[in-house]
Amino acid sequence: MRIENLSSPLYSSIKSDNQIKSAAGNGRIPWTSGEDIAQAAFDALTSEESPNRDYYVLGPELYTYDEVSLPFASALLIYQLFVFFAYT
Numbered sequence: 001m002r003i004e005n006l007s008s009p010l011y012s013s014i015k016s017d018n019q020i021k022s023a024a025g026n027g028r029i030p031w032t033s034g035e036d037i038a039q040a041a042f043d044a045l046t047s048e049e050s051p052n053r054d055y056y057v058l059g060p061e062l063y064t065y066d067e068v069s070l071p072f073a074s075a076l077l078i079y080q081l082f083v084f085f086a087y088t
Contacts, residue, residue: 028062
């Protein structure tokens with residue numbers, strides 16, 4: 001799963017329902033970034049010899065959606081508190 005998915009395909013459910021909807025449930029996922037995928041493609045395309053194999057680009061650790069969303073939730077809560085106290 002790409003970490004960028006939190007900001008695009010999943011954005012509507014995050015905004016409208018305050019939740020991330022996924023078939024993964026509480027499963028742990030090897031999150032990666034588009035930058036990691038691009039680097040693997042670059043390395044394969046620019047190698048001296050054809051790799052002739054499949055590449056699996058996986059993140060270094062496994063995280064649940066809850067673990068990945070915690071920093072975002074914390075940032076949003078801080079922002080909401082700031083807005084609340086700034087305008088009351």
